[in-house]
Amino acid sequence: MSSPDFKCGYIALIGVPNVGKSTLLNRLMGEKLSITSPKPQTTRHRLLGIFNLPEAQLLFLDTPGILEPKGALNKTLVQAALTALSEADVVVWLVEPRPPDPHDRILLPHLRKLPRPLIVAVNKIDLVPKPQLLPLMAAFHELFPQAPIIPISALLGDGTQELLAEVVKLLPPAPPLYPEDQWTDSSERFLVAELIRERLFHHTGEEIPYAVAVQIEEFDESRRPQLIRIRAVIYVERQSQKGIVIGKQGRLLKIIGAEARAEIESLLGSQVFLELWVKVWKNWRRDPKAIRMFGYQR
């Protein structure tokens, strides 16, 4: 039984693409749950990370980066982020270590009407000389005088304990919502598809990472934990993209498969046989049916 002072609530991690939301989620959890990449618009879902402390259960919501929404997929992603924002008990607004600019300003109206406490986390402080930090924090303080402004490096872990302590302070008293041994509400199939997509983000350029979606067609765990057989389809939007993903004599697909399999094995704690196929779904990002099928709309 939890004590009457136990705290529990949702904490939305919100910000522009590439600011480090998913890196922060993984850092706070101490586990790799969300995929990350140097390219913007990596995250396409709201992702729940459950983190237990003796005095609190923290329900982190990683979200897609917020940007000027163009196209069916982007609109859906921004909506997912805004929904997480509206569901949160505490909001952590992650910002780049530079003065607020027009990209950040898209979010301001949403943050201003929040009925919930806000924390501003200035991320990537490992990239700025120390003397620049104070004026930067002052600029964000001017925007939100009530909010704690916490400098962090999600990558290196600097300041993240301070951030965690601030979050716990602001959480409402409530009993835990999830059992202690649960770390997310996403299925293993989904997490596996994400690990494959992450490898594609790392190994392809230009339009391709954005034109890719991954679907798990078979997840046979009848021989678990010795072996799990997984068949996944990588969807692209054009024939030419299919050729690039496969690579000369299948070389790129082989690398993607080998790297993804290693990550999947460590996630599932089992040996994995991974079969990858590449298929074309013309302009799937404009097709509401595809957007639903790939689970971007809940």
Ligand SMILES: Nc1nc2c(ncn2[C@@H]2O[C@H](COP(=O)(O)OP(=O)(O)OP(=O)(O)O)[C@@H](O)[C@H]2O)c(=O)[nH]1
């Ligand atoms: N130097 C430095 N890089 C960081 C830090 N945090 C994140 N990054 C890098 O920033 C890039 C983007 O990180 P992500 O965590 O994928 O960013 P995101 O906000 O989740 O991005 P989207 O999912 O596209 O919205 C990656 O290359 C990270 O390694 C940090 O504190 N310092």
Ligand SMILES: [Mg+2]
């Ligand atoms: Mg992300």
